[in-house]
Amino acid sequence: MSCPICGETTDQSYRPFCSKRCADIDLGKWLNGGYSVPSEDQEDLENALEDAEKRPPTEH
Template identity: 55%
Template sequence: MTCPICAKPTAPDYRPFCSRRCADLDLARWLGGHYAVPSQDPEEALEAQEEMDRLEAGQKTRPH
């Protein structure tokens, strides 16, 4: 098995990653919204776009 970030062999302590660095990079990608599951729901897409627009404008999100 290889690391999904850099393709080096995995380390048992950080599996499926090779190092803490790659594990942290993956976490940062999740927290930054780089990983997403596509939706076919037009309303959900519109809500997501509105949320991104608010975040880019520096506004707080509304509670759900």
Template identity: 65%
Template sequence: MSCPICDKPSAPAYRPFCSKRCADVDLAKWLGGGYAIPSTAPEDAEDLAQALEEALEKGEDGRDGGTEDPDLPRLS
């Protein structure tokens, strides 16, 4: 089996990759969205835009700021 990144023979310790470097390159592609399949459906983009607007209205942490939980410590 060859490494999916550089086509060298895979190493048992990093299978299916040949080295830690190639494994890290693959992980970076996953985390960066390099393997994502883009959607062309307009409703997906509209739903995402609406969800982002709602999240921004509530604040960065996603809470609406209405009620506080008395059991949680207060941050100043």
């Protein structure tokens, strides 16, 4: 089995990852919303739009 982050061979201690580093990268993706399932539910779309409008603008 290959690590889903980097493709290296899986280490039994960190399965399905090869290392703590790759496990932490994956956790970071979960915590930052990197993994999500798109919704076509109209109520979800409206809620997301309302949430986006409430957020303060970001400076670049």
